Amino acid sequence: MINRVVLVGRLTKSPELRYTPNGVAVANFTLAVNRPFKKQDGEQEADFIPVVVWRKQAENAANFLRKGSLAGVDGRIQIRNYENNEGRRVYVTEVIADSVQFLEPKGTHSGDQSTSQGNYSSGSRSAGTSQSQRSGPSFDDPFAGDSKEIDISDDDLPF
Incomplete structure (x- = not known):
């Protein structure tokens, strides 16, 4: 069975960061995702999808995302239920x-x-130092300003 969802949209407001009694970070935000079509009057419709993020990813989302930020989410759909005050x-x-x-x-x-x-992924699962544990990504081009030709063997290419 497969329960997988991939979304790209903009945050409707800044993430809300909280901590469980055990100290685990959890952040909630709503992602506005445009529908692939427009209404007859030309207006773009969107779905507003609630997202829950846990642990270090929650802290990163709260620190770096704001209302209107463009974000991609990979996860699963969960349906939960509870009884409200009115029963x-x-x-x-x-x-x-x-x-x-x-x-x-x-x-x-x-x-x-x-x-x-x-361009900063908070969802790294690799062992050792992940990009989410560093101070931030580096956008420096190591080959900028270097007019030398790069010698790479065809055996080293992944394609």
């Missing part, structure tokens, strides 16, 4: 994010530019 059963459908990708370079969003971060 009615309430069902909640949300995306539990396995990874969140920050899709805008730093400073390109018109919101709080000093804290937005681009």
Whole structure:
């Protein structure tokens, strides 16, 4: 069985970061995802999808995403229910994010530019030092300004 969702959209407001009693970080935000068609009057429709992010990813999302930030989410759909104060059963459908990708370079969003971060994945699962554990991505081109030809063997190419 497969329960997989991939979304790209803009945050409707800045993430809300909280901590469980055990100290585990959890962040919630809503992602506005445009539908692939427009209404007859030409207006673009969107779906507003609630997203839940856990642990270090939650802290990264709260630190680097803001209202209007473009983000990609990879995760699964979860449906939970509870009984409200009036005794009615309430069902909640949300995306539990396995990874969140920050899709805008730093400073390109018109919101709080000093804290937005681009091309920074908070969903690394590799052992050792992941990019989410470093201070941030490096956008420096190691070959910029170097007019020397690069000698790479065909055996070293992955394709």
